[in-house]
Amino acid sequence: MAETGADTAALLARGGYIADPELATTVHLALAMHRPLLLEGEPGTGKTEIARVLATGLGRRLVRLQCYDGMDLSAAAYAWDHARQLMAIRLAEAAGDRDRGELTRSIFSRDFLERRPLLDAIDPALLLIDELDRADEPFEAYLLELLADFQITIPELGTIRATIPPVVILTSNRTREVHDAIRRRCLYHWVDYPSATRERAILAARAPGIAERLSAEIVAFVQRLRRLDLYKLPGVAESIDWAAALTHLDRDTLTPETVDETLGVLLKYQDDIARIRGAEAARLVAEVQAAS
Numbered sequence: 001m002a003e004t005g006a007d008t009a010a011l012l013a014r015g016g017y018i019a020d021p022e023l024a025t026t027v028h029l030a031l032a033m034h035r036p037l038l039l040e041g042e043p044g045t046g047k048t049e050i051a052r053v054l055a056t057g058l059g060r061r062l063v064r065l066q067c068y069d070g071m072d073l074s075a076a077a078y079a080w081d082h083a084r085q086l087m088a089i090r091l092a093e094a095a096g097d098r099d100r101g102e103l104t105r106s107i108f109s110r111d112f113l114e115r116r117p118l119l120d121a122i123d124p125a126l127l128l129i130d131e132l133d134r135a136d137e138p139f140e141a142y143l144l145e146l147l148a149d150f151q152i153t154i155p156e157l158g159t160i161r162a163t164i165p166p167v168v169i170l171t172s173n174r175t176r177e178v179h180d181a182i183r184r185r186c187l188y189h190w191v192d193y194p195s196a197t198r199e200r201a202i203l204a205a206r207a208p209g210i211a212e213r214l215s216a217e218i219v220a221f222v223q224r225l226r227r228l229d230l231y232k233l234p235g236v237a238e239s240i241d242w243a244a245a246l247t248h249l250d251r252d253t254l255t256p257e258t259v260d261e262t263l264g265v266l267l268k269y270q271d272d273i274a275r276i277r278g279a280e281a282a283r284l285v286a287e288v289q290a291a292s
Ligand SMILES: Nc1ncnc2c1ncn2[C@@H]1O[C@H](COP(=O)(O)OP(=O)(O)O)[C@@H](O)[C@H]1O
Pocket: 016, 017, 018, 019, 041, 042, 043, 044, 045, 046, 047, 048, 049, 050, 171, 202, 205, 206, 236, 237, 240
């Protein structure tokens, strides 16, 4: 295991993830202290990705639970395979089996249990509980219990406990506030947009082959966009996509025309695009060129 925050940063970098020192240290501490890690931040800032890269780096299976409104236990933790249970009952009846107690025990055994992510993560894993802000409060309450001692109680079967507790990463895009009780259990990091230097390093890792100059221009442009009052600011994912798009179009420098043509890669709302296209794009390109 990584001994320091710097080792953790190196482990992540080997998987193409460029973390700032605070994030790397928080990840390191979460691992060392066996605490869940809550990552909050705007969409596209690398919250989901860090779980993927960390799982690979640690050699752990990634188990991902994508949260949504109305998600229930049967989607999150476990469900009984009713069709197979019914089949087993029919077969028992056909065979003339009349021992109901025995039948009940056999159809409520692990053979008929379908593991969903939370139960699945009880074997050594990295459990990613993604976009927790989309789930509802009853689910958070259930999660709280689970995070306390990583065990799941199945009424028909008993309590299943993790021998090696999973590494747990929770993410939130902050469409609503995650409950205090969850926050207290976790170590916390706000994943911000990267600095220009870090974003250049991310492009080097994620859009290999891109020319140094174009990469610098893309980053300078995107960083300027993020200072504007737009409805949805471009995330790191958008910078990477833009780099790929411009490479695809064989462009090696930004021009106002190129920006106008490709704005749909960066901005996903018409009001934002209308605001930037034309004069504003030209102004930003001029600033970027003057600064480089
Ligand atoms: N620090 C980073 N290092 C490398 N790639 C990153 C980083 N941050 C974001 N990315 C890239 O941006 C994309 C979007 O990140 P993602 O984790 O899906 O964002 P979020 O979950 O915060 O919405 C990822 O596919 C990844 O390629």
